[in-house]
Amino acid sequence: MKFDFxxxxxxxxxxxxxxxLIDYAIEREIELLALTDHDSVDGLCLAHEYIRxxxxxxxxxxxxxxxxxxxFGEIHVVxxxxxxKNTQLINRLxxxxxxxxxxxxxxxxxxxxxGVKGIFEHLQQSAIKVVTRSHIANAIIELNYAKDMDQxxxxxxxxxxxxxxxxxxxxxxxxxxxxxxxxxxxxxxxPTRYPLSxxxxxxxxxxxxxxxxxxxxxxxxxxNKDKMEWLKLHAEKNQLLASSGSDFHYPDLRxxxxxxxxxxxxxxxxxxxxxxxAI
Ligand code: AMP
Ligand code: MN
Ligand code: MN
Ligand code: MN
Numbered sequence: 001m002k003f004d005f006x007x008x009x010x011x012x013x014x015x016x017x018x019x020x021l022i023d024y025a026i027e028r029e030i031e032l033l034a035l036t037d038h039d040s041v042d043g044l045c046l047a048h049e050y051i052r053x054x055x056x057x058x059x060x061x062x063x064x065x066x067x068x069x070x071x072f073g074e075i076h077v078v079x080x081x082x083x084x085k086n087t088q089l090i091n092r093l094x095x096x097x098x099x100x101x102x103x104x105x106x107x108x109x110x111x112x113x114x115g116v117k118g119i120f121e122h123l124q125q126s127a128i129k130v131v132t133r134s135h136i137a138n139a140i141i142e143l144n145y146a147k148d149m150d151q152x153x154x155x156x157x158x159x160x161x162x163x164x165x166x167x168x169x170x171x172x173x174x175x176x177x178x179x180x181x182x183x184x185x186x187x188x189x190x191p192t193r194y195p196l197s198x199x200x201x202x203x204x205x206x207x208x209x210x211x212x213x214x215x216x217x218x219x220x221x222x223x224n225k226d227k228m229e230w231l232k233l234h235a236e237k238n239q240l241l242a243s244s245g246s247d248f249h250y251p252d253l254r255x256x257x258x259x260x261x262x263x264x265x266x267x268x269x270x271x272x273x274x275x276x277x278a279i
Contacts, residue, residue: 021035029259198230
């Protein structure tokens with residue numbers, strides 16, 4: 001059964017609407033899809049409606065990707081199989097969404113000081129639901145301060161960029177707690193994309209497991225075989241399940257397409273088995 005447990009719609013920084021995303025998934029013969037927007041569950045309702053109204057064969061897993069802070073810096077926690085109507089989760093996400101707008105304004109102020117002007121006004125005029133750095137990068141490009149996403153992140157808002165803004169996300173413990181109390185599985189997203197040494201990454205995985213996390217992404221685009229083996233050992237050591245997902249954002253983004261990631265062998269238990277039972 002073809003599946004993908006990590007992707008975005010235009011309810012965060014993806015470009016497809018939930019409808020278009022479902023159509024795109026069906027085109028790619030995906031039968032089980034988790035929509036995991038940044039800090040938002042709002043696209044799920046529309047995706048379910050679309051599937052129901054059109055009698056489509058695809059199954060949707062309710063998901064989320066929460067930004068969280070740890071002693072090792074910012075990380076992303078995917079929640080799979082959550083109750084999208086859970087009030088505690090929704091209320092906390094609302095605060096984090098507000099925090100995202102405060103942060104966007106801070107980015108805009110700091111960018112203006114180095115000559116990149118008009119970013120916040122541009123964001124306000126765009127139809128944005130949950131504002132992310134992807135939207136800020138987009139504004140930088142549209143206002144002609146960078147030629148593409150790569151340059152916008154490298155020059156301005158990426159890890160090595162000129163502009164730094166303090167993050168004010170919930171803690172890792174809170175993100176795991178919220179996902180669990182909403183009935184979901186907490187998954188450490190794309191572990192090799194954080195700027196951490198192997199030693200720190202192994203501490204992060206340990207800390208994630210000890211705070212009640214269930215699983216870790218072991219298969220996603222850009223993860224090489226050696227690193228995957230390394231992660232698998234650490235997953236086993238910490239009794240974490242495996243998860244897989246493309247982190248798809250939009251069709252023309254070269255490095256990731258919906259449903260495309262290496263297959264994992266069956267030597268490690270996968271969240272797929274639990275999720276399939278639950279739907
Ligand atoms: P935020 O959660 O607001 O910090 O935004 C993070 C999002 O920005 C990620 O989910 C990616 O979609 C995007 N992103 C981060 N770094 C890069 C990069 N170097 N190039 C393109 N997109 C990026
Ligand atoms: Mn994103
Ligand atoms: Mn992420
Ligand atoms: Mn993602």
